Amino acid sequence: MGKTVLIVDDSASLRQLVSITLKGAGYEVLEACDGSDALRQLKGQKVHLMISDVNMPNMDGISFVREVKKNPAYKFTPVIMLTTEVAEEKKRLGQEAGARAWVVKPFQPQQMLAAVSKLLM
Numbered sequence: 001m002g003k004t005v006l007i008v009d010d011s012a013s014l015r016q017l018v019s020i021t022l023k024g025a026g027y028e029v030l031e032a033c034d035g036s037d038a039l040r041q042l043k044g045q046k047v048h049l050m051i052s053d054v055n056m057p058n059m060d061g062i063s064f065v066r067e068v069k070k071n072p073a074y075k076f077t078p079v080i081m082l083t084t085e086v087a088e089e090k091k092r093l094g095q096e097a098g099a100r101a102w103v104v105k106p107f108q109p110q111q112m113l114a115a116v117s118k119l120l121m
Contacts, residue, residue, distance in 0.1 A: 003048035003120055004028040008038040010056040018051060021109040035064025044073050049120055054083040054090060065097040078119040
């Protein structure tokens with residue numbers, strides 16, 4: 001069984017694109033439409049990596065990362081921020097919250113897979 005990746009993004013088409021990319025590389029995929037939905041779905045099951053958008057309704061990505069890192073089961077789970085945001089301030093906030101990588105949309109599938117495999121080593 002492959003490693004499990006949670007994708008958190010309010011864009012269904014983007015979740016689908018990332019999901020197809022990851023499934024094609026052998027990963028199991030869970031999807032959530034925003035940070036609140038993701039927290040509801042995380043019930044202690046093993047998730048090896050999370051990919052989150054920054055700008056989402058209900059709970060943005062940085063708030064999601066802050067919250068999920070409070071849970072001992074996910075404290076050390078790597079998070080990639082996948083976003084259109086390029087502002088250094090946002091990157092700093094993401095890093096302080098616990099994000100390990102920052103990938104700017106639109107992304108190349110190989111770029112995403114390289115970041116994922118690097119963090120899952």
